[in-house]
Amino acid sequence: MIVLTGATGLVGRLLTAELAGRARIVTRTPPAEALPAEVFEGDPSRPETLTDALRGASTLFLHPRAVGDAAYELVALARDLGVRRVVALAAANVDDDLAAQPSRFRGDRNKEADDAAATSGLEWVSVRPSSFALNALTAWAGQIRAGDDVRYVHAGFEESPLHERDLVEVLVRALVDDDLLGRRIDLTGPESLSHAEMVARIGTALGRPLRFHEVPAEAAARGMIASGLPEPFVTAMMARYAAHLAKPQFPPNAEVEKILGRPALTFAEWAAEHAADFRPAG
Numbered sequence: 419m420i421v422l423t424g425a426t427g428l429v430g431r432l433l434t435a436e437l438a439g440r441a442r443i444v445t446r447t448p449p450a451e452a453l454p455a456e457v458f459e460g461d462p463s464r465p466e467t468l469t470d471a472l473r474g475a476s477t478l479f480l481h482p483r484a485v486g487d488a489a490y491e492l493v494a495l496a497r498d499l500g501v502r503r504v505v506a507l508a509a510a511n512v513d514d515d516l517a518a519q520p521s522r523f524r525g526d527r528n529k530e531a532d533d534a535a536a537t538s539g540l541e542w543v544s545v546r547p548s549s550f551a552l553n554a555l556t557a558w559a560g561q562i563r564a565g566d567d568v569r570y571v572h573a574g575f576e577e578s579p580l581h582e583r584d585l586v587e588v589l590v591r592a593l594v595d596d597d598l599l600g601r602r603i604d605l606t607g608p609e610s611l612s613h614a615e616m617v618a619r620i621g622t623a624l625g626r627p628l629r630f631h632e633v634p635a636e637a638a639a640r641g642m643i644a645s646g647l648p649e650p651f652v653t654a655m656m657a658r659y660a661a662h663l664a665k666p667q668f669p670p671n672a673e674v675e676k677i678l679g680r681p682a683l684t685f686a687e688w689a690a691e692h693a694a695d696f697r698p699a700g
Contacts, residue, residue: 420593421471421501422455423462423492424481428552429507432586433479437593444471444484465492472499477593480506482531489527489534497540503599505592506535506544510604510668511658520658523651532602541599543592548606548668551579551688554616555695562620562696566628572659573614573632576666578606581683584674591677598677605673608682610666616685623689624696635660 424430425443434441438454448457460467463486472478478496485492493504508528511519516529528546535542561568588605592598611619614630621628635656642652658667674682689696 419456419475420477420479421468421475421496422479422481423468424479424484424507425455427481427483428582429586429589430481430484432582433589433593436586436590440594442471442475444468462486462492463488465495468492468495469499472496472501475499475501477501477503477505479589479593480504480531480535482507482509482526482528483524485531486525486527487530489530493534493538493540497538501540503541503543503593504535504538505542505589506531507589508532508544508546508602510546510548510606512546518654518657518661520651520654523648523654536602541596543598543600544602545585545589545592546602546604547580547585548604549577549579550585551581551607551685552692554579554620554689555692558617558620559696562624562628563698566621566626567631568617568628569631569633569638570613570617571633571635571638571656572663573630574612575659575663576610576612577662578608578610578666578668578670579616579685579688580605580607580674581685581688584678584682588674588677603673603677604668604671606668606670606682608670608674608684610669611685616689619686620689620693620696622686623693 420441422443426445434455441455443455444458444460446461458471462484478501512528512532532544535544617628617630639652643649
C-alpha cells in the first residue's frame with residue numbers, strides 16, 4: 419500500500435487516480451466525494467497524525483508543500499513502522515540557494531523532501547521537475563479569457579515546461595517499480611520555449627492570434643504583489659527570470675522518454691488539452 423501526502427492537490431489527485439486501489443491518501447480535511455483510495459485524516463506536517471496510515475504500508479510519497487518542515491521526522495516514523503520505500507517530489511532548482519527558489523515562499527520544502535528521501539536508509543527516489551506547463555494558467559489565463567493581449571515580463575525568457583501527466587506517470591514508476599531506485603531524476607518538457615512562444619501556442623490551441631507585450635519587471639512585480647502574491651515569492655521569481663535571460667533554464671533532457679518509453683508531451687499538446695481553461699466562462 420502506498421501512502422500519499424498532498425493527495426488533494428493537483429499532483430496528488432492524478433496520482434490517486436493512477437494508483438486506484440493501491441493508495442492511502444492523507445488529508446487534513448477529507449473530501450466529500452468518493453475517491454479510489456483509503457482516506458485517512460491527518461496532517462503530514464505533524465507526522466504523529468499519520469501513524470495509522472503508515473502502519474502496514476510499503477511506500478511513502480513525500481509532497482514538499484504538504485510535509486513542510488517535517489520531512490525528516492515523517493520519514494523516520496515511516497521507517498520505524500516498516501515502510502520500505504520513500505519517493506519525494508522535489509524540483510529541478512533544489513540545489514540553488516534557498517532564497518532563489520520561488521516556490522519556497524509558497525510553502526514548498528523541496529530541499530528537505532529531496533534530502534530526507536536520499537538519507538532515509540530506505541529504498542528511495544527523488545523526482546525533480548522543471549517548471550510545470552500548468553504555470554501558464556496562473557500567469558496568463560485571466561488575461562487570455564479577457565482578450566487577445568498578454569502582458570508579462572521577459573518575452574524571451576526560456577524554460578522547458580513539463581506536462582503534469584508526464585510527471586505523474588514517472589512518479590508512478592518510482593512508486594511501484596524498482597528500476598529508478600537510488601536516483602535523483604531531473605525531468606523537463608521536450609522543448610525549450612520562451613514566454614512569447616508559449617503564449618503563441620496557447621493562441622493556436624484557441625484559434626486566436628494572441629499578442630505578447632513585454633512589461634518591465636519592476637512594474638510587473640508591483641502588479642503581482644498588489645494582486646496578493648507574497649513579495650518574497652515575486653522577488654525570487656523575477657530574479658530567476660533575470661538570471662536566465664541569456665541561457666535557457668533547465669534545457670530539455672530525455673528522461674521522460676527514457677523512463678516512459680515514449681516522447682514527452684509537448685506544450686502545444688498541453689495547451690490543446692487545457693484550451694477550455696483559457697476561454698471565458700459560458
